[in-house]
Amino acid sequence: MLQQTQVATVIPYFNRWLEEFPNPRSLAQADEDEVHKAWEGLGYYRRARFLQAAAGSVAADGWPGDLEGLAQLPGLGPYTAAAMGAIAFQWPTPALDGNAFRVLARLHLIEGDPKARAVELRTWLAPALEHLGPSRLTQAIMELGATICTPAPTCRACPLSDRCQAHLAGRARDLPPVAKRTKPKACALWLVALEAEGQFLLRAPAARGLLAGLWRWPALASGDHPPQPRTLDSQPIFAWPGWTQVYTHRREAVSPLHIQLKGRFASAEGLAWISRKDLAGLPLGKRDQRLRDLLDQPGMVPLEAPDARALIKACAAPSA
Ligand code: SF4
Secondary structure (H helix, E strand, C coil), rough: CCCCHHHHHHHHHHHHHHHHCHHHHEEEEECHCCCHHCHHHCCCHHHHHHHHHHHHHHHHHHCCCCHHHHHHHCCCHHHHHHHHHHHHHHCCCCCCCCCHHHHHHHHHHCCCCCHHHHHHHHHHHHHHHHHHHHHHHHHHHHHHHCCCCCCCCCHHCCCCCCCCCCHCCCCHHHHCCCCCCCCCCEEEEEEEEEEEEEEEECCCCCCCCCCCEEECCEECCCCCCCCCCCCCCCCCCCECCCEECCCCEEEEEEEEEEEEECCCCCCCCCCEEEEHHHHHHHHHHHHHHHHHHHHHCCCCEEEECCCHHHHHHHCCCCCC
């Protein structure tokens, strides 16, 4: 849960998750929709699917007995496997993530990307883990990197300040060098809740990819122009103020719309009409969840889209 997500966000999810799935077997046997629902709002849903697959493996074969075995569980990369080995099993397996690399790069005054020195750093860290306790030292480094040895470090509060070479050399803030980030791609879209006879049109979950397992509202590129007034057989179209949804590689300017139709039409492949009651229980991503929440809120502004007929037609298209 902590991959790409802050501790404060994770805590309530973690507690609810353990109440619902207290052991690997209960998670392995849970319905996929139930798992996605419990994860809803945490983002990066692939993690939930991996966690369930890993639970299946553990429920069937027991916990792996070494780092290689842990690293083969679905969703566990080398870092997570090493962190789990050290924290849960007391193995001297050095866990190096961005925070740990930053702490060690400063401690040893490593110029350039410390990841290039990963093998060396692991070799240095392993005996220290043995000596000081794998779980304790791993968590200490994590905590130091998260709270004190941050990109703008608070060296005066640091227990390592008398031996940290970067601090002693007055270079703490320069290390490690900041990697250049690629700018997220920007786009604008309508997120459309089409309602007819108390049912809503939604896209069924894809089997794979980033949003696998999640239901979605039809979304259409809106270009650079906000919706303009037009009529659609006097059917009201409602809009709420939009928001910007930020993903790692993408920034979406989302304009949420609610269109109420007089009658339903046959849904195209990949789309389904869902009752309002069932909608409440469907697993949705963060963006789509926000539109579902808006449907229950008053204060919508009546609005008509530039070409509402085309909008509806596109919503019903299988690949929009
Ligand atoms: S002294 Fe400063 S730079 Fe060095 S480990 Fe501590 S917080 Fe980081």
